[in-house]
Structures are given as structure tokens and as C-alpha cells.
Amino acid sequence: MNVLIVFAHPERQSLNGALLDVAVSALHAQGHQVQVSDLYAMNWKATVDRDDFPGLKTTDRLKVAAESSKEFTARTLTDDVKAEQEKLLWADTVILQFPLWWFTMPAILKGWVDRVYACGFAYGVGEHSDSRWGDRYGEGVMAGKRAMLIVTTGGWPEHYSARGINGPINDLLFPIHHGILFYPGFTVLPPFVAYRADRTDDAKFALLERDLRMRMSALTETPPIAYRQQNGGDYQIPTMQLLPNLEEPGVTGFALHLQNRNK
Ligand code: FAD
Numbered sequence: 620m621n622v623l624i625v626f627a628h629p630e631r632q633s634l635n636g637a638l639l640d641v642a643v644s645a646l647h648a649q650g651h652q653v654q655v656s657d658l659y660a661m662n663w664k665a666t667v668d669r670d671d672f673p674g675l676k677t678t679d680r681l682k683v684a685a686e687s688s689k690e691f692t693a694r695t696l697t698d699d700v701k702a703e704q705e706k707l708l709w710a711d712t713v714i715l716q717f718p719l720w721w722f723t724m725p726a727i728l729k730g731w732v733d734r735v736y737a738c739g740f741a742y743g744v745g746e747h748s749d750s751r752w753g754d755r756y757g758e759g760v761m762a763g764k765r766a767m768l769i770v771t772t773g774g775w776p777e778h779y780s781a782r783g784i785n786g787p788i789n790d791l792l793f794p795i796h797h798g799i800l801f802y803p804g805f806t807v808l809p810p811f812v813a814y815r816a817d818r819t820d821d822a823k824f825a826l827l828e829r830d831l832r833m834r835m836s837a838l839t840e841t842p843p844i845a846y847r848q849q850n851g852g853d854y855q856i857p858t859m860q861l862l863p864n865l866e867e868p869g870v871t872g873f874a875l876h877l878q879n880r881n882k
Contacts, residue, residue: 620651620839623710627717627728629659634816634824635718635771641828642714642769645835654706658727664699665730671697688738696737703735707761712838713805715795716769718816722791732799741803750856756797757848759804765838766805768795769831771816779814788812793873797846806843845878853878 624642628635639655646653656663669675672686674695690696696704707713717724736742741761745754754762770792772779779788789796792810800807811834813819813827834841847853853865861875 620711621709622646622651622653622712622714622838623656623706624653624714624716625656625658625728625731627658627715627725627731631657631660633718634813634819635716637824638769638771638813638827638831639716641831642716642835645832649836654709656703656706656731658731661699663727663731664734665727667730667733671700671734673697684738684743688743691737691739700734700737703731704737704740707735710764712765712767713761713800714767714769715800717771719770719772719774719791722785724795736799736803744803752849752857752859754804755802755849757801757804757846758850759802761800762804764805765808765843766800767808767834767838767841768792768810768812770810771813773817774814776814779812790873796844797873797876801844801846807846808838808841808843847876847878 624639626635626639630636643653643655664670667683669681672681672690672695674690674693675681675686687696694701715724715728717728720726723729741759742755743753744759745751747753753759772788774783774785777783778785779791781787785791788810796807796810811831819827847861849859853862854860855862866875
């Protein structure tokens with residue numbers, strides 16, 4: 620299997636760096652091919668701007684989605700973006716690894732998504748009409764590939780529990796899981812979350828290493844998060860609301876988009 624790890628931590632000698640080494644060695648031990656995009660080491664450009672579109676004339680107004688679609692199709696996007704797109708196509712499994720910063724991914728990783736996820740590649744795929752909203756949420760270019768997050772947090776597990784003050788971790792990660800990974804077609808595995816990471820000592824690291832190795836060796840058999848497919852008959856067209864008869868008592872918000880919650 621081919622695995623791409625997109626790594627977003629500014630310090631290679633960090634806990635995240637040590638966990639990256641664990642993941643890579645566990646994957647290699649199983650005979651998988653691994654590529655790592657170490658975004659800080661690559662000096663990854665994190666903002667979308669005119670420089671991303673070499674075909675745009677200086678007098679043209681920049682319309683990001685339209686220009687992205689045009690230059691993706693013409694293969695004229697910048698070489699750094701094209702290289703990351705090739706890695707995504709190569710990968711069977713994609714792992715995004717990062718410390719939780721302000722309840723989401725560091726800006727450099729969001730910038731990787733903004734730039735690499737071109738129109739026609741990660742969005743704007745398939746038929747867009749009055750009767751269809753394209754191939755997304757379970758379909759698209761990444762269909763058939765798995766993805767998961769490796770995340771470290773300063774907060775405790777309780778802070779991220781159902782009644783925890785930070786909000787449930789599955790809710791906080793929903794925009795990444797559902798919006799960034801499921802949207803272009805990935806099958807999304809549950810995240811590996813290392814809580815209270817700033818308090819890691821050798822004993823705790825040994826447990827994290829054991830658990831991460833287990834997750835890496837179980838990539839192919841880990842049940843995915845059971846998101847509902849957009850084009851699987853669960854949503855009204857064209858409003859894309861969950862069909863009323865599929866609502867379950869007491870289930871609201873992000874959880875609506877999970878199948879068979881009470882079965
Ligand atoms: P490091 O600082 O590298 O290491 C953490 C600890 O692990 C250290 O004690 C280190 O000695 C030890 N360690 C490292 N490697 C090893 C090893 N090989 N063996 C044993 N011990 C080791 N947290 C939240 O919960 N929510 C937030 O919204 C949030 N926002 C943040 C925003 C910013 C800008 C910043 C800087 C932090 C934020 N945090 C937040 C905290 C952040 O998530 C944690 O600091 C981070 O996850 C820790 O990971 P790290 O790799 O940076 O750890």
C-alpha cells in the first residue's frame with residue numbers, strides 16, 4: 620500500500636516529529652511505501668494568490684475557483700501544487716498529522732488544502748445540475764482511498780468529551796473529516812488523538828507509540844466513520860437536506876450525517 624503523510628509541525632524534534640517516526644517505521648515494517656510531505660521543511664506556501672496561477676494576466680481579475688479549474692485542466696498550476704496532487708493520486712491512504720492549534724489544523728496545512736485541492740480535482744467534480752450536486756461526500760477523485768488524522772492536543776480527553784468545555788473532539792474535527800476528507804471522496808478512518816500532549820514523558824510516549832503502531836498496522840481493517848453519501852439517496856435534491864424520515868429522535872447537528880446511529 621502507498622501511504623502519504625502530510626506533516627505540519629514547525630519542529631522536527633517535537634512530539635509530533637517523534638510520532639511521525641513511529642508511524643513511518645510501523646508502515647515500513649508492514650512493507651508499505653511511504654511519502655512524507657513535511658510542510659515546514661518544504662517551506663510550503665500557505666496562501667492562495669495570483670502567483671498560484673501562472674496563466675493569469677496581470678490585468679485579469681482573479682476568480683480563484685474559475686482560474687483553479689482552468690489551470691488544473693491545462694496542467695499549468697505551479698509545480699509544488701502539481702507534485703502534491705501526484706502524491707495524492709499515488710496514495711492509497713493519506714494521513715494528515717498536526718498539533719491542534721486553535722481547535723483546528725495549523726495554517727500551513729490549511730494552506731496545503733487550499734492550494735492542492737484544485738477545482739476539478741477535489742471539488743467541482745462530476746455533474747453539477749438542478750438534479751445533481753456533483754461527485755462529492757463519498758464520491759470524487761479520492762474515492763477508494765482512505766484518510767485519517769494524527770492529532771495532538773494540549774487539552775485533556777475530558778475537555779473534548781460530550782460535556783467538555785472545548786466541545787466534543789468529533790465535532791471539532793468534523794469540518795476536516797467530513798468537509799476536507801469525505802468531500803473529495805476519501806473513506807475516513809477514526810482519528811488517532813494524543814491528548815494532554817504537553818505532559819508527555821517516557822512512560823506516556825511508550826503507550827502512544829504502542830497505540831499508534833497498532834493503528835498503523837490496522838489501517839486496512841479499521842471501520843471507517845459511517846458518513847452518509849451525498850448521492851446515496853439520503854438527501855433531498857436540490858436542497859441537500861437529510862430526508863425527514865431519516866432523522867432520529869434527539870440526533871441533531873453534525874451527527875445527522877452519520878448512518879444508523881441508533882441501530
Ligand atoms: P512538544 O512540545 O514537542 O512535546 C510535548 C511534550 O512531549 C514535551 O514535554 C516533550 O518533552 C515530550 N516529548 C516529545 N518527544 C518525546 C519523546 N520522543 N518521548 C517522550 N516525550 C517526548 N491545545 C488544545 O488542546 N487546543 C487548542 O486549540 C490549542 N491551540 C494551540 C495553539 C497554538 C498556537 C499552540 C502553540 C498550541 C495550542 N495547543 C492547543 C496546544 C498544542 O496542541 C500542543 O502543545 C501540541 O499538541 C503538543 O504537540 P507538540 O508536538 O508540539 O509537542
